[in-house]
Amino acid sequence: SVVYFETGTMSTFLLRQWRCIPGEPRIRTLKLILPDWLVYQADGIVPDSQWVLSCLLRVMVRYSGFGDAEWAIAARDVASLEPKPSFSRPVKQHQLCFSWTKLILFSSTETVNLLSSVFASSGGSFGITKTLVPFNNEVLEYFRVEGISFPWCMFSMWIFVTKHCQERLCGVFYHIDSHNNYATPAVFLTYSGIKKMFLHIHQVLGYSSAFLSPFKVPLNEWCQLRVTFQGRTVSSHLFRFTPVLDDTDGYFVVGGGRYIRGVEGYFGPLVHYRNRIPAHSMVMHYSCVQSLFICSLHLQLIISLSCSLRLLFQMLLRIALYQLSLHKLGRGSTSGVVSRILPLLLQAGCLADNRALHMSAVFYSAGLGVRKQPNKAWLLSLLAAQKDYRLSLLHLGHMHHQGLHGVGTDPDLAYAYYANIAKQTTIDRHKPSPEQTFVEAIYLNNEEVLNQQTNEEHHIFQWLKLQARRGAADAEQSIARMLFWGQQGVSPNIQKAVRHYERGAVELEDPVSMYDYGIVLLQGHGVEQDIPKAITFLKKAMDQGFAPAISALAWYYEQFEQNYEKAVELWEQADLLENPEAALNLGVMYSQGLYPGKAADQYLAYQYYLKSARRGHIRGAVLVADIWIIGIPGRVNRRPLDAMLWVKWAAEHNGYLGSILRKGLESYLKSDMFNSLLFYMMAAESGYAAAQFNVAYLCEQNMVTFALHCVWEYYNQASFSDTFLFLLQFITSPALIKMGDLMFEGQGRGWKDLFSAAQMYKEAALRNDPQGWYSLGLLVEEGYKLPMLIFTELGLSDLYLQENSLLLNALYKSSKTDWSLISDSGWRHWVYVQLMRDWTEKDTFPSIFSVFDILTHFRMQKY
Numbered sequence: 001s002v003v004y005f006e007t008g009t010m011s012t013f014l015l016r017q018w019r020c021i022p023g024e025p026r027i028r029t030l031k032l033i034l035p036d037w038l039v040y041q042a043d044g045i046v047p048d049s050q051w052v053l054s055c056l057l058r059v060m061v062r063y064s065g066f067g068d069a070e071w072a073i074a075a076r077d078v079a080s081l082e083p084k085p086s087f088s089r090p091v092k093q094h095q096l097c098f099s100w101t102k103l104i105l106f107s108s109t110e111t112v113n114l115l116s117s118v119f120a121s122s123g124g125s126f127g128i129t130k131t132l133v134p135f136n137n138e139v140l141e142y143f144r145v146e147g148i149s150f151p152w153c154m155f156s157m158w159i160f161v162t163k164h165c166q167e168r169l170c171g172v173f174y175h176i177d178s179h180n181n182y183a184t185p186a187v188f189l190t191y192s193g194i195k196k197m198f199l200h201i202h203q204v205l206g207y208s209s210a211f212l213s214p215f216k217v218p219l220n221e222w223c224q225l226r227v228t229f230q231g232r233t234v235s236s237h238l239f240r241f242t243p244v245l246d247d248t249d250g251y252f253v254v255g256g257g258r259y260i261r262g263v264e265g266y267f268g269p270l271v272h273y274r275n276r277i278p279a280h281s282m283v284m285h286y287s288c289v290q291s292l293f294i295c296s297l298h299l300q301l302i303i304s305l306s307c308s309l310r311l312l313f314q315m316l317l318r319i320a321l322y323q324l325s326l327h328k329l330g331r332g333s334t335s336g337v338v339s340r341i342l343p344l345l346l347q348a349g350c351l352a353d354n355r356a357l358h359m360s361a362v363f364y365s366a367g368l369g370v371r372k373q374p375n376k377a378w379l380l381s382l383l384a385a386q387k388d389y390r391l392s393l394l395h396l397g398h399m400h401h402q403g404l405h406g407v408g409t410d411p412d413l414a415y416a417y418y419a420n421i422a423k424q425t426t427i428d429r430h431k432p433s434p435e436q437t438f439v440e441a442i443y444l445n446n447e448e449v450l451n452q453q454t455n456e457e458h459h460i461f462q463w464l465k466l467q468a469r470r471g472a473a474d475a476e477q478s479i480a481r482m483l484f485w486g487q488q489g490v491s492p493n494i495q496k497a498v499r500h501y502e503r504g505a506v507e508l509e510d511p512v513s514m515y516d517y518g519i520v521l522l523q524g525h526g527v528e529q530d531i532p533k534a535i536t537f538l539k540k541a542m543d544q545g546f547a548p549a550i551s552a553l554a555w556y557y558e559q560f561e562q563n564y565e566k567a568v569e570l571w572e573q574a575d576l577l578e579n580p581e582a583a584l585n586l587g588v589m590y591s592q593g594l595y596p597g598k599a600a601d602q603y604l605a606y607q608y609y610l611k612s613a614r615r616g617h618i619r620g621a622v623l624v625a626d627i628w629i630i631g632i633p634g635r636v637n638r639r640p641l642d643a644m645l646w647v648k649w650a651a652e653h654n655g656y657l658g659s660i661l662r663k664g665l666e667s668y669l670k671s672d673m674f675n676s677l678l679f680y681m682m683a684a685e686s687g688y689a690a691a692q693f694n695v696a697y698l699c700e701q702n703m704v705t706f707a708l709h710c711v712w713e714y715y716n717q718a719s720f721s722d723t724f725l726f727l728l729q730f731i732t733s734p735a736l737i738k739m740g741d742l743m744f745e746g747q748g749r750g751w752k753d754l755f756s757a758a759q760m761y762k763e764a765a766l767r768n769d770p771q772g773w774y775s776l777g778l779l780v781e782e783g784y785k786l787p788m789l790i791f792t793e794l795g796l797s798d799l800y801l802q803e804n805s806l807l808l809n810a811l812y813k814s815s816k817t818d819w820s821l822i823s824d825s826g827w828r829h830w831v832y833v834q835l836m837r838d839w840t841e842k843d844t845f846p847s848i849f850s851v852f853d854i855l856t857h858f859r860m861q862k863y
Helices: 100-107 138-146 291-302 309-331 336-350 354-366 374-384 390-402 411-428 445-451 459-469 473-485 496-506 511-523 533-544 547-559 564-576 579-591 602-615 620-626 640-651 655-669 675-683 689-701 708-721 724-728 735-745 754-766 770-781 788-793 804-814 824-842 848-862
Strands: 002-005 010-012 054-063 073-081 111-115 121-122 128-130 152-161 169-176 181-188 196-202 208-216 223-228 251-254 264-273 283-288
Touching: 002 374, 054 564, 111 128, 111 251, 121 374, 128 411, 138 152, 152 169, 152 620, 169 411, 181 223, 208 848, 264 374, 283 496, 309 336, 309 354, 309 675, 336 354, 354 374, 354 675, 374 390, 390 620, 390 640, 390 655, 411 640, 411 655, 459 473, 459 496, 473 496, 473 511, 473 735, 511 547, 547 564, 547 579, 547 640, 564 579, 579 602, 602 708, 655 675, 655 689, 655 724, 675 689, 689 708, 689 735, 689 754, 708 735, 735 754, 735 770, 754 770, 754 788
Parallel strands: none
Antiparallel strands: 002 010, 002 054, 054 073, 111 264, 121 264, 128 251, 152 223, 152 264, 169 181, 169 251, 181 196, 196 208, 223 283
16 A cells, blocks of 8 residues: 655555466455554544545556566555545554553643644734643653753644735744733744744743744645754754743644734644654754645536636636536525536636635535535635635635534634634624624524514514604614614614604714714715714713613723723713623723723623623623633633634624525525525535524425435524523524424434423423423323433422322413414424323224314414
């Protein structure tokens, strides 16, 4: 077997050898024993390997006694093997007892994968943050501590640069200590005129040194860089003083961060050999592979690059291809149309249309109309995410959050993607555009919300206009809100929204309208900026005790008059009224040391940020996550998973996601189920809970057209995706009820799973969902004995040994008999139970009259 590595090297391995005896022809099957490092993930026993590009299996029949002479080969054949990426390989189940030395490595390995996948970097301040902890093993930890002042280790990293550094320095990989200073090592890319690696080293006695690499970093090539530390020698450079490297102090960053923008391109696996230097790595190693990443992507997708086209023609062509694809999709009614338009989308993606790349990735990820190919979906998403396409950033964040498609769970990597779009969301919301729509979590099974969808010609909108003309301030507010943000089906029209803000402020003297009108005047949205006039209306709203207006005036004093005393006075006043913006700005004042009479206090700033985030402020959530991803030494522990969840929640408020959701809803209201499914699937594959629920709902309602596995898959995803939102008490999800219903009815499995159904209903009940309590009652009436743990979690442990009638009374009482909140599936269960009870008690099938009585009861209670 010949294995080709991405470094350009190759290795040959003898897998099997046997002797042929002359005689009758026969077929012999041989089992090939491939090396573990080529088949399994590295785990401390199975060693790490370089990236494998390809593998060829060569088979030869030789005449014996002639050695390796070429002419002695009687027959030969070659076959191509496709090794899986390292993160997609299985973990080997070791059957033998480990030796003592292997146990040390397994429990406390000297090799740390700081990055085990590929990270698409758009060049912003959004990188991957990693921290290391001391060794569990006392021997390894002793050597690590001894090596702090005399390091003996190595860092190996891969990088693919797509654009020259536009700053003096761009971040590649660097170490920040607990005092927020650059530590050893810190690797940067210099500006475009030099394009060299800049390596910063912190030494003993407080000295710092740096040197430039002897090589230049090319564009569009995968390059591997290995930096070795051997006491005073760092990658063949001898320093006067010994470097200091404590890898447990502070944190490491891959790409951009708080203090520097990252390189534009891709980062590959980054490995830190903590207490050792692998063989043949004693000097600075640098090698590149020409255009490997991009070429391999397009070869896999059977796309040919056309680099000679003029930029304008490229732009027009990609737009035309994408629009043609949408046109054909819009006319389609089944998933069969996907395979026909996919070549158009891929060609548009080849010409750098990020929308086409993302849509193609969704098709391959979900298997909609094409064979499911997760690896292609991942590669396409990487291409679009590197160009900052927001939905692709969400998609990759979701993949690394949930560990989908074999990429592995990595909250730090997921955070990097979510933080990018979350921070852009805080900017996008201050720059409204027709391409953005307010994100609304609308579930397709909620008829009440669907009936509220309107447009400017709809009777609901016209009724609101009539009420507004009659002086109803609430109606004026609703119209302006719909027009400004594009809510409830109304297309965004900022100019019209401003006119309604003005009317509510001037004619109705409504404090909400006065605040909104003051803000658009202050920022110049849809109207010419007029700061004095804005302040007039904000003060009028403040005089009526409207907290947002108080906070806005404080911002004016801080930004325009630099009157910090007045600003914090007003923010403190608004904070007492639980205004999220006020808490956020007080945190900023403490963080930057601008609070009058008080020194900068990062911990106090963090407490205000957390308060703001819990009140639902997006930027507050981003700032809390920014602290949790690294922590505050001695005050706030690092919480990467929680940080990732906060920025995920913030990212899911992006207006570009809202536009996709709006298109899905509009298609549904037009009874265009396929296109509704398509748009909702684009959002569902990015991890948005409401979209996942709606995809499953559409599959459930159109079972003939869409597969049953779609129902299970997306209801299940939705039941997990909204967990953090529940913790924030922002929503409760009907997905848990739906999953419970599927298990209760045994759909798709052929058997009922009442235990799992009870768990789903219990989770819903714990979220104060009346349907959850009601469905638990149905299970009890079915004769199912709820486990003791469910009684305990629901606070009903005293009823465990009591009669079912007492338990049913408690469950139905907890459901508050709010019949309007009980789903149709819940009613089907109720009717079913009543009919079966009638059947078993009377030993006859229920009469048409009993069915009529039950349905009449259903209609009276629900309506």
